[in-house]
Amino acid sequence: MNAMKNRPTPTVGPIVSPLHRKGPRHDRGSVRVPTAWIETAEPALPPGTGAFCHDPHTPPELAGTAPVKILLHPDVPATEAAARAAIEAGRRVYVLVPAGWHDSSAVPWLSGVDPCQVLLRQIDAAPCAAVLDDTVGAAWVGAHGPGPWRVELSEQQRATLRALFVTLWWTDAEAEAWPDESWLHWCAVDRAPRFADPMPDLSQMLRRPRPGEPDRMAANTRVAVLTDDRVPRGFADRVITSPSGANHDTLARLIEKGARVQSAAPALPPARIGAEAWVEPASARWALRLSLTDAQADALEAIAAAEPSWRFVTRQTMAELHRSTDGRQIWWADDDEPCSIAEHAEVDGGLVDAPRLCDAGNVEPGEWPDPPKACLSYTHHWQVTLPTAPKKSREADLVKAWARYRENLARWTEAQARADEEAIAAAGHVPDGAPEQKPSPPAAALPSVGRLVRVKRSHLLLIDDWTVLDEGEREAERLGARLVAAHDGSRR
Numbered sequence: 436m437n438a439m440k441n442r443p444t445p446t447v448g449p450i451v452s453p454l455h456r457k458g459p460r461h462d463r464g465s466v467r468v469p470t471a472w473i474e475t476a477e478p479a480l481p482p483g484t485g486a487f488c489h490d491p492h493t494p495p496e497l498a499g500t501a502p503v504k505i506l507l508h509p510d511v512p513a514t515e516a517a518a519r520a521a522i523e524a525g526r527r528v529y530v531l532v533p534a535g536w537h538d539s540s541a542v543p544w545l546s547g548v549d550p551c552q553v554l555l556r557q558i559d560a561a562p563c564a565a566v567l568d569d570t571v572g573a574a575w576v577g578a579h580g581p582g583p584w585r586v587e588l589s590e591q592q593r594a595t596l597r598a599l600f601v602t603l604w605w606t607d608a609e610a611e612a613w614p615d616e617s618w619l620h621w622c623a624v625d626r627a628p629r630f631a632d633p634m635p636d637l638s639q640m641l642r643r644p645r646p647g648e649p650d651r652m653a654a655n656t657r658v659a660v661l662t663d664d665r666v667p668r669g670f671a672d673r674v675i676t677s678p679s680g681a682n683h684d685t686l687a688r689l690i691e692k693g694a695r696v697q698s699a700a701p702a703l704p705p706a707r708i709g710a711e712a713w714v715e716p717a718s719a720r721w722a723l724r725l726s727l728t729d730a731q732a733d734a735l736e737a738i739a740a741a742e743p744s745w746r747f748v749t750r751q752t753m754a755e756l757h758r759s760t761d762g763r764q765i766w767w768a769d770d771d772e773p774c775s776i777a778e779h780a781e782v783d784g785g786l787v788d789a790p791r792l793c794d795a796g797n798v799e800p801g802e803w804p805d806p807p808k809a810c811l812s813y814t815h816h817w818q819v820t821l822p823t824a825p826k827k828s829r830e831a832d833l834v835k836a837w838a839r840y841r842e843n844l845a846r847w848t849e850a851q852a853r854a855d856e857e858a859i860a861a862a863g864h865v866p867d868g869a870p871e872q873k874p875s876p877p878a879a880a881l882p883s884v885g886r887l888v889r890v891k892r893s894h895l896l897l898i899d900d901w902t903v904l905d906e907g908e909r910e911a912e913r914l915g916a917r918l919v920a921a922h923d924g925s926r927r
Contacts, residue, residue, distance in 0.1 A: 444792075445901045446904070450920045452820055452823050453818035453821065454795050454819040456819055457814060458816070461813050462812050468756060468767075469750065470683040471768070472678035472679070472746070473745065473748055473764075474678075474764040474765070475746055476743070478744040479700075479742065479744065480700060481738040486586070486728065487584065487731040487735050488584070488734065489584055489701075491510065491583040492513050494516045494520065495567075495572060495573045497520060497524070497526070497568055497571060500525075503521040503526050505517060505521075505566050506531050506563065506566075506599075507531065507533075508581035511581055511582075513575065514564050522548055522552065529555075530555045531600065531608070534559050534560075536557065541617040542618075545617050547616070550613040558607045559720050560580060562580055562716045565596045565599075567593050572588035573585055576725075578704060579662065580717060581718075586725070586727075592726075598637055599637060603721075641722070642722050642724075643721065643722070644718075644719070644720075644722045650668070651667050652669030654709075655709045655710045656671040656707055656708070657671065657673065657736065658706070659706070660705055660707075661674065661676040661677075670692055671707075671709070672694060673694065673739055674694050674696045675698065676696070678745040678766050679766065680766060683768035684768075700738055700739075700741065706727075706735060708727075708735060712726065712731070712735075714727060745766075746759075753810075753811055757811055760776060765809060776811065777809060778812070780807050780813040782804050782807075782815045783804065783817070784804060785800055785818070786818050788819075792821060792904060792907075792908075793904065821919070823919050824897055828888040828890045828895065829889050832889065833914070834888075840876050844873075882896055882916075883910055884903040884906050884907050885899075885907050887916060894917070895918075896916040898918065899921035899922060
């Protein structure tokens with residue numbers, strides 16, 4: 436940063452240390468920012484369609500008498516609503532619930548239920564929530580397992596969810612319970628399947644999440660929804676991920692190739708749309724890749740194409756970013772949280788010592804603090820500590836000499852005025868106490884401005900107003916003294 440030299444020392448007003456100084460205004464509107472996430476609109480929730488939409492409250496319309504299988508999750512009210520409806524319809528209900536669900540509290544909607552009608556098992560973490568029977572079904576997916584996005588299940592998808600339910604029921608359950616009024620008494624589960632058919636093969640759809648495993652966006656991918664900090668290799672026309680300070684360089688390369696990078700609608704699951712279309716909700720324990728129908732893929736793509744609340748941009752000026760955000764937030768590379776762009780920032784340069792009073796206007800910090808990244812302009816301000824007299828200072832010998840001279844001169848003058856020349860001649864002496872000869876002044880004159888003091892063997896000339904600075908400099912030089920400020924505001 437360029438030094439700001441030749442700032443004039445004040446010429447009027449009281450001298451008080453420290454002296455507050457301020458530099459010129461620096462404009463940053465033309466500064467170009469390599470990468471940033473910018474908040475462009477209030478978060479909005481695209482409605483979607485019945486095939487794929489944001490709706491955690493509506494269960495499928497169950498009909499018939501076949502048993503109902505439910506992957507229940509407390510964040511998806513539709514799953515409890517479906518369980519209540521199926522119980523009231525007299526259907527047998529099998530329910531998988533998260534570990535710890537109602538371990539020590541009653542379940543009001545199980546009150547009065549026939550224990551033979553409902554069986555519940557606890558599992559560690561399902562990848563989604565679901566309700567299905569032989570003819571209809573719905574699943575609810577989110578960014579990290581069960582969530583608010585409702586998928587109306589096709590026949591093939593119902594078969595996949597049915598196989599998932601059976602697999603989790605027999606291989607993942609830790610405890611089971613029947614309702615006793617509205618209470619559940621959990622006990623260890625018998626994991627041995629009670630049928631002769633082999634377990635469903637879900638090897639192509641169900642897997643264990645492996646943090647950090649490599650991923651790739653397939654060719655011709657139109658939309659890629661990402662839910663963690665990893666950006667897969669490859670390319671997609673539209674990359675949807677959460678704004679953060681991570682992976683800016685990788686996202687910038689996608690922008691350079693023509694991609695649009697933006698934020699997702701809340702809690703969208705990991706997904707791809709292109710040559711293949713799928714969502715892959717994943718809990719800490721399981722990840723389920725669920726292929727989408729054309730209608731579901733179209734609905735998800737429409738949601739992805741809606742105006743995002745955040746966009747990733749490259750090589751924009753600060754002025755352009757400020758106009759785009761319109762008072763909202765920006766997220767810089769490597770920052771832990773977003774911030775807003777300020778119109779102006781005052782940057783504190785700290786405290787600097789001035790060796791002489793006349794240097795007060797030219798003393799600046801040795802290093803200028805960097806201004807905040809998120810400001811359109813900034814001004815440095817700093818404080819200059821002026822030379823002042825220490826608390827323990829005494830009157831200079833010259834001041835004392837002039838005091839004695841004035842005292843003696845006054846007595847001599849008074850004696851002269853009162854004396855009668857003849858009385859003096861007759862008495863042969865002057866009145867007692869009066870100098871016999873007119874006193875002589877000290878060799879050096881007192882300073883015309885300020886106050887002269889002594890500290891050990893050094894002399895200081897104290898002034899209290901900038902208007903007498905030049906005269907004070909001349910007087911201090913004449914008297915061999917150092918010119919200092921009379922007042923030290925830092926001692927208050």
